[in-house]
Amino acid sequence: MTGSTEPGGQATHAGIVRIQSWQVRGMRQRCPARFAVDVRPAVAHAKAGADVGRTRSASALSALHAVLDLIEFDQLSGDAAIRRWTEKSDPDPTLARWAAQAVRAIQEAEPKIAATRPDTPVLEPVSRSWGRQRLNAEDVYEEAVVGRRYEADGIRELRLLSTNSVAGAARERTDDAEIAFLVGVTAGARPILGGRWDHQRRFSLGRFTAPERIRVVEVGCADGSIDVRFDGSPAEALRLYEDEAAGPLAELLADDSYRPGYDCAKCLLVESCPGVPSVPGLLGVTGDTRRTWSVTSGREHQKCPDRYRFGEMFLPRERAAEDSDGTRRGRAVHSWIAQRHDRRPIQACRASDVPASSETWSAGWAGRDGIEARLGVQMIGDHALVCPLAGLAGDTVRTEHLVVAFDPVANAVIVAKTDLLYRDDHGWVLREIKTARSPETGDLLTKYPQLALAVLLSEAGVLAEEGAPLRVELEELTGSGPVLATLDVSSDAVLAAARRAVNRLAGPMFTMETSGPNPGKACADCGFVRWCPAARKTAA
Ligand code: SF4
Ligand code: SF4
Structure with a gap:
């Protein structure tokens, strides 16, 4: 013993x-x-x-449990419990606003729950865990x-x-x-x-x-x-x-294996984990506090630091408010193509691998005019022209795969969700698949920071095989056809541009140059508008 x-x-x-x-x-x-x-x-x-x-950030549900404890074990009313909790813990006003609404919703649920066991309408709350x-x-x-x-x-x-x-x-x-x-x-x-x-x-x-x-x-x-x-x-x-x-x-x-993925974000082993490569200086920033960083979180913080913070608190967000028509179409196209890439045995996509009915496929996300749906179907058909899966076999294709790295200088776990990873005769290739009405003409690495991060991961030797570095590709599916580009990961100029792009996106979160709300343009597609007091002031 x-x-x-x-x-x-x-x-x-x-x-x-x-x-x-x-x-x-x-x-x-x-x-x-x-x-x-x-x-x-x-x-x-x-x-x-x-x-x-x-x-350690306060989470929405842990705050709510504290309020419910006051209601159930101190016999306070909902309003009194919110007041007591607010006085005691001085919560973020956004969290307090949400908690008050959540308490009302739970109280509305009470009679509905009782109706599902009419033989025993009243149960007593139990303070001790089971x-x-x-x-x-x-x-x-x-x-x-x-x-x-x-x-x-x-x-x-x-x-x-x-x-x-x-x-x-x-x-x-x-x-x-x-x-x-x-x-x-x-x-x-x-x-x-x-x-x-x-x-x-x-x-x-x-x-x-x-x-x-x-x-x-x-x-x-x-x-x-x-x-x-x-x-x-x-x-x-x-x-x-x-x-x-x-x-x-x-x-x-x-099982004692290592399976890198979202679990790495808060993992106590990440600094020494054999499943997660250590890449000092990947983000080009320094950090004392352990953070998790991704292109998505960097973008969120760039738009509005509070918007990022509310996401970390797991406050509920209105997803529909965050999506443009193009975002919805892009997600549907990605999902369709990813499902084809998941077929086993592996098959390259064919022009006929398009949705049988654009109306059925797009029900729930596209407008009635069907423009986005038709464009999406065209993009899926176009993808067949550049699909790289022909001739690949075995364990050589991974869709929506997470690549995780640890940057000890930034003290950050970096999570990159890749669209497609495949291995051909020369090693691994990371392909980002983007959808846009027209091809991007500006700086690709700034427009698509996922590419910049992929270039830096390649330079660090992540997914390198027998000396062959990870290659990085961009497939743009546009209204005027598919465009395929291969980035030169060995070019000093490309590397320098990738470093600038990643650092520009990561910097503000780590230096905390900016914090708090950034009301204005960012509120237009923010899922937290309902709870955020700063947004309400803007609207007034
Ligand atoms: S860092 Fe990731 S792969 Fe390593 S033990 Fe933790 S969760 Fe698993
Ligand atoms: S509503 Fe506006 S100010 Fe509030 S979190 Fe969202 S973007 Fe920021």
Whole structure:
């Protein structure tokens, strides 16, 4: 046994494996190496202690939970709870505005939830978290559910809050494996005693009271929508856990591979990870605080620093407001082509690989006049003329692949989402596929900073193979036909221009030359207008 018992204390245990429900989200995409650290609190604590520069920003949902605690456990009204929380924590006014609306939406959802269990209309909020524990000679295995907890008459109900809606086509949905984990753990859970969860001490659990019915309800804070995801007996809950969660979880725990991707952003291992190349000076900036940077986040910050910050807080954004007709068309074209590139065995795109009906294909994103839809179909057909997949086989094509690098000088994790990576006889090629009404005539690296970043990654030897550097291509699909360009990654002039383009985009976020709101033009396509006080002043 790796732990010990201190006199008068709870058993200490360096070998605790502690899995919280949010950690099993998207299990099949998770990085096993990071997961192994995240679920071992003692290891994560030691790593986090060394990693003093990590950023920690308030998230929308954690703020909302603080307000709901005041309502449910201090018996305050919604307005009084918002006032108390505001006095105590001095939150960002944008966050406070959203939280007040979210509380109203949750209160509207309450009778709808009660109507789904008319036999037991009133449940009591439960302050203690729910968890279960298995002890054996080698380790302590613990599972805990995260969500708002309610109980009465043998019913245990978990409510999962979403910042968006949980109804309709655009709803946000917790994945099935996470629901299975939640219900299985809830069925066998005891209250977790004590306050803060200690990284070295196993959970101290209260008495087990067998539940008779388990429920999981999603609640949309955008509109008070609800979705009952599970309502069944403990036996059904445990069976669902075994069927949907236990297998993938065991596989993830047994795996020790590195899978670079979005997980790298907040990973405690990133500085020394063998799966992530270290590229000092990639962004041309210095940084003390750990950040994640991408072309998208750089652009967001450039438009308005607060817009970027609100995204980091996971405030809900109105996506429709952010998209132009061209953006919607570009996304649809990309998605169509990516699906063709994902075919196995690999096939080059043909001119006939276009949507059978532009109306059906574009329903939901294009205007009634059909102009954008017809242009999109033409672009997809044009792509066949320059599709590079002919003759490629095996594991040589990756669509929408994430390339991750760490810049220790900037203290930043850089995430590049590539449109297409393929390997021919001479090595790997990164192709950016862009759509535009007419071909770009200006500086390509400034217009498309993804290309500039790709050039710098190539120079750093990322994805180089047997001495052959990564090649970088631009495919522009335009109203007047496709244009294919190969960038000369060995040219000093191209490299210098790429450095300037990346540095120009990254600089302001790192130097904090600009911060706060930038009301004006940027508000026109900002998804946070509804919450942002600065935007309202502009409109007035
Ligand atoms: S840095 Fe990325 S690849 Fe490496 S362990 Fe962390 S998540 Fe996995
Ligand atoms: S509404 Fe305007 S000022 Fe507010 S975050 Fe958006 S762009 Fe910035």
